[in-house]
Amino acid sequence: MTISAVPATTFDPAGPHAPSLSRLTDPELYAEGDPHPLWAWMRAHAPVHRQHAGELPAFWSLTRYADIRAVYQDSTTFSSAQGVLLRPAVVGPDPGGGLTLALTDAPRHKQLRSLMAGWFNTRAVRALEGYVEAAVRRVLDDAAARETCDFATDIAGRLSLAVIAHILGVPEADHDRLYRWTDEAFAAHSSLVSHPDIVEYFLDLLYRRMEEPTGDLVSALLHGTVGGELLTEIEVVLNCENLIGATENGRLALIGGVQALLEHPGEWRRLARDRSLLPGAIEEIMRWTSSATHSVRTATRPSELHGRSIAAGDKVVLWLPSANRDEDMFTDPYRFDISRTPNRHIALAVGEHFCIGATLARAQMRVLFSELLDGAYAIELDGPGRRVASIAVNGPQSLPVRLRAR
Numbered sequence: 449m450t451i452s453a454v455p456a457t458t459f460d461p462a463g464p465h466a467p468s469l470s471r472l473t474d475p476e477l478y479a480e481g482d483p484h485p486l487w488a489w490m491r492a493h494a495p496v497h498r499q500h501a502g503e504l505p506a507f508w509s510l511t512r513y514a515d516i517r518a519v520y521q522d523s524t525t526f527s528s529a530q531g532v533l534l535r536p537a538v539v540g541p542d543p544g545g546g547l548t549l550a551l552t553d554a555p556r557h558k559q560l561r562s563l564m565a566g567w568f569n570t571r572a573v574r575a576l577e578g579y580v581e582a583a584v585r586r587v588l589d590d591a592a593a594r595e596t597c598d599f600a601t602d603i604a605g606r607l608s609l610a611v612i613a614h615i616l617g618v619p620e621a622d623h624d625r626l627y628r629w630t631d632e633a634f635a636a637h638s639s640l641v642s643h644p645d646i647v648e649y650f651l652d653l654l655y656r657r658m659e660e661p662t663g664d665l666v667s668a669l670l671h672g673t674v675g676g677e678l679l680t681e682i683e684v685v686l687n688c689e690n691l692i693g694a695t696e697n698g699r700l701a702l703i704g705g706v707q708a709l710l711e712h713p714g715e716w717r718r719l720a721r722d723r724s725l726l727p728g729a730i731e732e733i734m735r736w737t738s739s740a741t742h743s744v745r746t747a748t749r750p751s752e753l754h755g756r757s758i759a760a761g762d763k764v765v766l767w768l769p770s771a772n773r774d775e776d777m778f779t780d781p782y783r784f785d786i787s788r789t790p791n792r793h794i795a796l797a798v799g800e801h802f803c804i805g806a807t808l809a810r811a812q813m814r815v816l817f818s819e820l821l822d823g824a825y826a827i828e829l830d831g832p833g834r835r836v837a838s839i840a841v842n843g844p845q846s847l848p849v850r851l852r853a854r
């Protein structure tokens with residue numbers, strides 16, 4: 449099977465028969481099938497849909513752009529502290545609940561975010577650009593030295609991990625093993641905290657930073673305070689794990705982005721000719737790939753949406769790729785158009801939990817795509833790849849390419 453960022457949409461959303469919506473929580477749909485027809489049908493016919501699938505708790509699905517945006521922006525009614533991803537009830541609550549950046553509510557969230565914000569703002573990312581450029585050249589040269597390579601692991605994975613590890617303060621000599629462990633955890637679709645080597649590694653790193661603080665993010669987490677108190681060791685480790693895990697979205701956007709450009713050679717040529725299109729192309733890649741598949745929120749009080757009553761304690765699932773194909777928001781939403789204007793996608797969420805890595809993710813894309821467009825390398829797809837079998841993130845699990853230095 450040839451993979452595609454957006455497989456062909458053959459389902460007629462206006463058709464009379466409701467599709468089987470329980471498939472939405474089947475990871476195989478994202479690996480082998482096409483969730484977009486289901487979302488299109490839901491946007492048209494069931495924009496606030498209650499479902500109960502297998503081991504997952506019952507939840508409401510939201511698929512329209514405007515509704516998803518409104519929920520993100522009302523963090524008083526829709527809390528993040530009980531988890532932001534669907535988890536089987538048997539595995540219990542997310543261990544990061546109330547502790548990690550993504551899984552806290554105001555006012556704690558704001559304080560925790562301000563501890564980290566200085567590492568991800570425009571100034572910090574500009575200062576990091578030289579490191580990103582060197583990392584991009586290194587992974588491309590290594591990959592070009594081989595006959596064939598997997599863009600997902602050999603290029604995007606190594607690059608994303610190197611950059612976040614550098615920010616956290618992981619010494620260069622440890623990048624390879626950290627990469628191996630995170631790769632194993634992602635491949636097993638397990639949480640990074642369930643990988644004992646990762647937890648042990650960060651505990652060891654934080655003990656070293658306790659004795660000798662440096663200018664890295666681990667030191668900042670260790671010595672900064674939230675609510676007047678230092679973070680506990682487990683909070684520091686969980687936040688490191690949260691940052692590495694969140695980077696997976698950036699990695700998938702890089703892979704999905706290069707795939708989208710290679711599958712739309714006209715757009716690639718347009719971009720190569722006119723580099724002023726690059727910022728817009730990056731936004732379109734984020735809309736198109738929408739690598740974060742869903743966010744969960746838990747209602748803190750009763751509310752009503754399109755006549756449906758959402759009770760306190762109910763889980764609400766926001767399907768981001770659906771919002772980013774909403775025909776009420778985007779003209780010709782299934783077309784990949786690097787000059788799309790306006791392009792108010794919400795791949796990075798909106799509101800208080802807007803992706804803290806947004807500037808970094810854009811910078812990595814800019815540097816990597818610029819290097820590929822500059823003509824120093826020739827790149828082409830090299831056979832079919834696979835898509836990730838997950839309901840949390842989506843995109844190519846592997847993307848075989850032929851890359852050579854010219």
Ligand code: HEM
Pocket residue numbers: 528532549550551561612690691694695697698699701734738739740742743744795796797800801802803804805806808809
């Ligand atoms: C194109 C790439 C990316 C996409 C599509 C993306 C998407 C998202 C989304 C949708 C959220 C909101 C989650 C929620 O509240 O339910 C989020 C939050 C977050 N992202 Fe990203 N992300 C990307 C890249 C990155 C990178 C490279 C990092 C690394 C630092 C990162 C770190 C985070 C963190 C820590 C949060 C939690 C922010 C908070 O709750 O205040 N993301 N991201």
